[in-house]
Amino acid sequence: MAPRTPTTKPPTLEQQTSARWQALLAAAVDGVVSIDERGLIQTFNPAAERMFGYQAEEVIGQNVSILMPSPYREEHDKYIARYLATGEKHIIGIGREIVAQRRDGTVFPVELSVAEARVDGERLFVGVIRDITERKQAEAELRRSHEELQRLVAELRDKNEEIRAITQQLWHAAKLASLGEMAASIAHELNNPLATNLLRLENILERLPEDDPHRRSLEIVQQETRRMSKLVSELLQFARRGRERLGVVEVNRELEHIVELVQHLLRKRGIEVVWDLEPSLPPIHADIQKLQQVFLNLLTNAADAMPKGGRLTLRTRRGHLPGHVPAVSIEICDTGIGIAAEHLGRVFDPFFTTKAEGQGTGLGLPICRRIVEEHCGTITLESEVGRGTRVEVTLPLRQPEDKPCCGKAERQGGAAHV
Numbered sequence: 201m202a203p204r205t206p207t208t209k210p211p212t213l214e215q216q217t218s219a220r221w222q223a224l225l226a227a228a229v230d231g232v233v234s235i236d237e238r239g240l241i242q243t244f245n246p247a248a249e250r251m252f253g254y255q256a257e258e259v260i261g262q263n264v265s266i267l268m269p270s271p272y273r274e275e276h277d278k279y280i281a282r283y284l285a286t287g288e289k290h291i292i293g294i295g296r297e298i299v300a301q302r303r304d305g306t307v308f309p310v311e312l313s314v315a316e317a318r319v320d321g322e323r324l325f326v327g328v329i330r331d332i333t334e335r336k337q338a339e340a341e342l343r344r345s346h347e348e349l350q351r352l353v354a355e356l357r358d359k360n361e362e363i364r365a366i367t368q369q370l371w372h373a374a375k376l377a378s379l380g381e382m383a384a385s386i387a388h389e390l391n392n393p394l395a396t397n398l399l400r401l402e403n404i405l406e407r408l409p410e411d412d413p414h415r416r417s418l419e420i421v422q423q424e425t426r427r428m429s430k431l432v433s434e435l436l437q438f439a440r441r442g443r444e445r446l447g448v449v450e451v452n453r454e455l456e457h458i459v460e461l462v463q464h465l466l467r468k469r470g471i472e473v474v475w476d477l478e479p480s481l482p483p484i485h486a487d488i489q490k491l492q493q494v495f496l497n498l499l500t501n502a503a504d505a506m507p508k509g510g511r512l513t514l515r516t517r518r519g520h521l522p523g524h525v526p527a528v529s530i531e532i533c534d535t536g537i538g539i540a541a542e543h544l545g546r547v548f549d550p551f552f553t554t555k556a557e558g559q560g561t562g563l564g565l566p567i568c569r570r571i572v573e574e575h576c577g578t579i580t581l582e583s584e585v586g587r588g589t590r591v592e593v594t595l596p597l598r599q600p601e602d603k604p605c606c607g608k609a610e611r612q613g614g615a616a617h618v
């Protein structure tokens with residue numbers, strides 16, 4: 201009998217389709233998992249094996265919920281039941297980002313798209329799963345960079361604002377400086393003619409009989425000329441720097457001396473003077489005349505602030521300047537009208553005054569500050585409307601040889617420290 205040659209049957213259409221389907225599944229980069237209506241896994245391709253760490257045989261027949269973390273794991277059957285009952289699609293044909301769980305329990309983000317099919321009358325759901333861990337990380341990184349960028353932009357904006365404010369301050373200071381120089385040169389020009397006028401007036405008045413009808417007018421001219429002369433010398437004083445005559449100054453004694461000078465004014469206004477002087481205050485090295493001017497300006501301001509009386513407290517203490525420099529501090533406190541908040545930042549500006557015309561030139565405090573700075577000291581001012589003002593002058597015991605602080609002593613006055 202002739203041997204039977206084995207006949208190879210051509211593959212059926214079904215076999216062909218299945219082979220193509222298998223090849224497709226094996227080649228797919230994304231995980232492909234199909235489930236039946238009960239949620240049981242039917243197919244689990246190699247990409248899904250790599251992604252989840254399960255072998256296909258381990259998971260086929262198992263509920264797909266094993267690929268999900270809680271709480272989706274517990275809810276998944278309900279999702280399918282709801283879809284089967286209502287036809288309401290949440291993922292099918294839409295696709296969305298969800299989280300999945302590997303065999304080792306780690307959770308990772310995936311993009312899932314689900315398609316529905318019918319095979320032999322049975323409903324089948326095919327899910328295509330893409331691991332988007334890297335994309336998510338990149339997104340988070342991008343978000344972080346964006347936030348960082350926003351923070352930097354905000355910081356830059358703040359710095360810009362700061363620079364703008366500083367520029368304005370510098371501009372203001374430059375304006376004041378040129379104003380001061382201009383005023384000083386005008387004052388200089390006015391000094392001589394004013395002095396001559398005063399001399400002439402004194403001469404005329406001396407020779408004029410007491411009952412002369414012009415006497416009163418000339419006296420008024422003399423008084424006003426004296427006022428002009430005072431303003432001019434204050435301006436010059438303000439513009440002039442250095443040239444100090446240093447000596448040993450007993451601060452307590454100087455204060456007492458100046459109070460004596462303005463005693464009549466204090467008495468007239470009903471101002472009570474309270475002394476709180478440190479008895480063992482060490483003497484300081486300073487220009488006595490300039491210091492007298494500082495105290496006089498401050499006492500006059502305090503007296504002017506208490507037109508209806510009040511209390512003037514004068515306090516001295518040992519103190520320190522930055523860098524542990526031994527110093528004395530002098531406080532002049534009044535219970536006067538105080539300074540409005542909007543004026544506090546301007547009281548050290550030349551020509552700033554709230555006093556009636558002819559009453560103040562607005563040079564007192566700028567001169568005080570200039571003198572204190574020339575002595576490498578500090579001056580600060582605090583004030584509250586209706587309660588009073590406290591000015592503190594701190595001066596070093598000794599003047600440093602090279603005066604590094606001159607002209608740039610801490611600007612504690614004005615708005616910064618008031």
Ligand SMILES: Nc1ncnc2c1ncn2[C@@H]1O[C@H](COP(=O)(O)OP(=O)(O)OP(=O)(O)O)[C@@H](O)[C@H]1O
Pocket residue numbers: 497501502505534536537538539547548552553554555559560561562563564565566588589
């Ligand atoms: N102790 C104080 N109480 C209330 N306000 C004060 C006091 N000291 C200063 N001021 C305010 O500061 C302004 C400036 O003072 P500053 O001494 O520079 O000038 P002035 O007193 O007005 O004039 P000048 O001192 O040149 O005669 C005053 O006009 C006043 O408004």
Ligand SMILES: [Mg+2]
Pocket residue numbers: 497500501560563564565
């Ligand atoms: Mg004054």
